Amino acid sequence: MTEISSLIASIACKCPRCGEGDLFNTGLSNLTLRDACDKCGLDLKKNDSADGPAVFLIFVLGAALVPMALIFENLVAPPLWVHAVLWGTIALAVTIGSLKPIKSLVIGIQYRHRPADWE
Ligand SMILES: [Zn+2]
Numbered sequence: 001m002t003e004i005s006s007l008i009a010s011i012a013c014k015c016p017r018c019g020e021g022d023l024f025n026t027g028l029s030n031l032t033l034r035d036a037c038d039k040c041g042l043d044l045k046k047n048d049s050a051d052g053p054a055v056f057l058i059f060v061l062g063a064a065l066v067p068m069a070l071i072f073e074n075l076v077a078p079p080l081w082v083h084a085v086l087w088g089t090i091a092l093a094v095t096i097g098s099l100k101p102i103k104s105l106v107i108g109i110q111y112r113h114r115p116a117d118w119e
Helices: 003-011 052-076 080-113
Strands: none
Touching: 003 080, 052 080
C-alpha cells in the first residue's frame, strides 16, 4: 500500500498491512482490538499505542473546545448550565466518535515507521 492509502485505511479502522481486515471486534466489545487481522494474519497484539490516542485527543479537543466556549460566551452569554450541557455533550460525542479512528491511525503510523516492532 502507498503511504496515503495506508493512512486512509488506518482512519477507516482497517489493518495497516493489508487495508482490508478490521482492527476492532464487533458487538459489545467493539472498542477492543482483535488479536490478529482476519485477512492477512498481522499480529495486532504487538501494537504499542498505549495512552497515545487518548492524550492526542485530549490535546486537540482542549485546544479546540475551550476557545469555542469562550467565543460562545462572548457572543451569546448563556447561563452556565447551557455551557455544561453543550460542551459536555460535544466533548463526549467527539471523543466517542473519534477514539477508534485515532487509535487506528496511531497503530498505522507505528506500523509504517517502526516496522521492527511488528516482526
Ligand atoms: Zn491485514
